[in-house]
Amino acid sequence: MGRLSSCFALVLLAASALLPEASAATSAAATGTGKGQPPPSESKQPDVSTLCDCSTFTSRHLHDISAAERSPKWFVASESPVCATSHTDAVIDGITFASPCLALCQQQHIRHRGSCEDIDNGAFKLSEDFTFVSLADIRRSKAKDRQLTPAVVHRFRSDGYVFVGRITGGTVPQDLADEDDEKNEEKDEESQPRKYRDVMIVPGGDTYARLLASTDEEVRQRLMDKGMHDEDQDIREGNASLPTDWTMRPRPARDSDFSRGAINMTTDAPEEKCVVGGESRTIGSKQTDYPWRTSGFLSISTSDGDFRCSGIVAGSPITGMTAAHCFTNRKPGGGNVFVENFRARFCPGQSGSERPFGCVSVRRITVPGEWLSRRNRPREYDWGVMLFAVPIGAQTGYVPIGSACKRRLFTPKITVWMLSYPGFDDRSDRRRVFFEKRDDFNFRCRQKVNHKFDTNGGASGAGMTEFRNGYWWLRAVHNSAPRGRCRSNTAAKMTGRNSNQAREIIAEQSS
Structure with a gap:
């Protein structure tokens, strides 16, 4: 699916070191916080294999009520959505995953429980109109092609996508009208310093988010690298957008x-x-x-x-x-x-x-x-x-x-x-x-x-x-x-x- 940028390739190279069955240590849970609180001091490089079974993406400590709050075991004790990222710094560029182990087994760093929040800076979250299908329900599926397996989770990994879960319609959304459409129609599109990422959905509802959010400049550069220019830049070549x-x-x-x-x-x-x-x-x-x-x-x-x-x-x-x-x-x-x-x-x-x-x-x-x-x-x-x-x-x-x-x-x-x-x-x-x-x-x-x-x-x-x-x-x-x-x-x-x-x-x- 095309060439990846150098920084994108480095991230994927690092991610490829963790196979679903691997037991290599990672700081994924260590960076997990309770909405911005510092990581728990007790957890230094916790071993993902001690927290999750990455062949089934299940928690080894599910429903463990004895786990200290915000500890690695506490994060994986519930199969609730979490916000995670491939970054270890303070950059808000997170992705909402259906469960902690789903994120950890894809070498992501958990930021907090619940959906990611800052969409303007490139985070991917689900609105209240969409929900994740329970991973337990997926694992109990009788259809082999619909079960949660490493093949499903890592299907588009080499293309820069991570599996975030299987989404479905939650509450029935309103078909909201834009009341100010006509008033805003005369305003030109303004350049906004926000990132964006796309989301891929395959039949069955399996949903994958692009690993890294991109700025306008990064996308334009990748298009230029592929020989794709803006229509106005090179119209004399006929179809310059290809x-x-x-x-x-x-x-x-x-x-x-x-x-x-x-x-x-x-x-x-x-x-x-x-x-x-x-x-x-x-x-x-x-x-x-x-x-x-x-x-x-x-x-x-x-x-x-x-x-x-x-x-x-x-x-x-x-x-x-x-x-x-x-x-x-x-x-x-x-x-x-x-x-x-x-x-x-x-x-x-x-x-x-x-x-x-x-x-x-x-x-x-x-x-x-x-x-x-x-x-x-x-x-x-x-x-x-x-x-x-x-x-x-x-x-x-x-x-x-x-x-x-x-x-x-x-x-x-x-x-x-x-x-x-x-x-x-x-x-x-x-x-x-x-x-x-x-x-x-x-x-x-x-x-x-x-x-x-x-x-x-x-x-x-x-x-x-x-x-x-x-x-x-x-x-x-x-x-x-x-x-x-x-x-x-x-x-x-x-x-x-x-x-x-x-x-x-x-x-x-x-x-």
């Missing part, structure tokens, strides 16, 4: 109209979610022309039912973009799903029962850590990178991730297309593709945008593309409609941090 050594690159395309088999909608969509100023979408047949064929229908099956979203082949032949909430958030009435036990298929170019390129399964979804960490679900982080089982983009082509935007006193507007698969209660859509073209898309440098494309449930995850300088670019991912008065919808823009983070994830997963 590595120069990739064999599959989007071909220049004309700014064509979406017309093959299209029919106009004659009535407003039933049970509209947010149709702005009357229906303006068009229904199309199966799509075999680029770039329309990169958009597709995303079906997600869980133990709680089947759900739908939209998506787009983007960034590489084997990756796609969609909304994070399609996989990680369940709201009243359905439409979104638990991460646990999900199975997903993506069918590019589909309309109705016609699937010109067949379907491909989704192997995993990677989302920004902030999406799982913040209670209010900020929509600028409501996006995710899908890794497909096979490079479907070899047949369809793919849309590169854009990065261009304008910082001006007035609001610049550009022409953008959106293809989506909205679902209606009367099932009149029959999984047909809908399209809309608007020339009032906000091109300011913000990570979130209000837009006036019409949407219904199922349109979440739709790619919003623009034709510029001979190429089609992904500008945003639609993700939400506000509650109450329907004046606009929202999308996560591919600018700044979003663009850099998405392209880095894609570069690693495509290598």
Whole structure:
């Protein structure tokens, strides 16, 4: 999954010295504190093997009420979440793990019991809407492929990820609307001195966090090392956001109209979610022309039912973009799903029962850590990178991730297309593709945008593309409609941090 930076490689080299069965001493528990209190004096380099069984990730002192408070035995006496880090200094860069032994057996240093707190400085925590599945429940699982084993825990270790547990929906989250969206729309994206990390979720809910949080500068440098430049830096090379050594690159395309088999909608969509100023979408047949064929229908099956979203082949032949909430958030009435036990298929170019390129399964979804960490679900982080089982983009082509935007006193507007698969209660859509073209898309440098494309449930995850300088670019991912008065919808823009983070994830997963 790509080359690691030198500092990243050193951390992984140090981590590789501890195998699941190893009994080498570590100061992991010694640095554990009770919310900032100094480490217990009695514990100097405690042996992890005396505290945990790293073949099953269980505590050897579970429920030991005699352990002194904040001692190593005290930390592992309860299988409750802990905040841990690979650092031994005071830098707040922690990751929330489902249990102490899960962290210790991955050579992490426990900071305190409970979830990590300082998300602005790169910590990964879970909001109250998500909880870890009990590790005891996982160990009792009858399905061998779902049990907690070293193979599961260390699956992505060489790629810089640690296993934090298996997450599931906790309390039902509110679909919070951003009341100040329109007031904040005119503010440019500001550079903020915070770190960020991404979180990978595989079918079954197994969740992995990137070991080290990154600054904007570190991510930009890694992208430069991979030959991936910002769109504005080298637009004359065509698709400058992609590595120069990739064999599959989007071909220049004309700014064509979406017309093959299209029919106009004659009535407003039933049970509209947010149709702005009357229906303006068009229904199309199966799509075999680029770039329309990169958009597709995303079906997600869980133990709680089947759900739908939209998506787009983007960034590489084997990756796609969609909304994070399609996989990680369940709201009243359905439409979104638990991460646990999900199975997903993506069918590019589909309309109705016609699937010109067949379907491909989704192997995993990677989302920004902030999406799982913040209670209010900020929509600028409501996006995710899908890794497909096979490079479907070899047949369809793919849309590169854009990065261009304008910082001006007035609001610049550009022409953008959106293809989506909205679902209606009367099932009149029959999984047909809908399209809309608007020339009032906000091109300011913000990570979130209000837009006036019409949407219904199922349109979440739709790619919003623009034709510029001979190429089609992904500008945003639609993700939400506000509650109450329907004046606009929202999308996560591919600018700044979003663009850099998405392209880095894609570069690693495509290598």
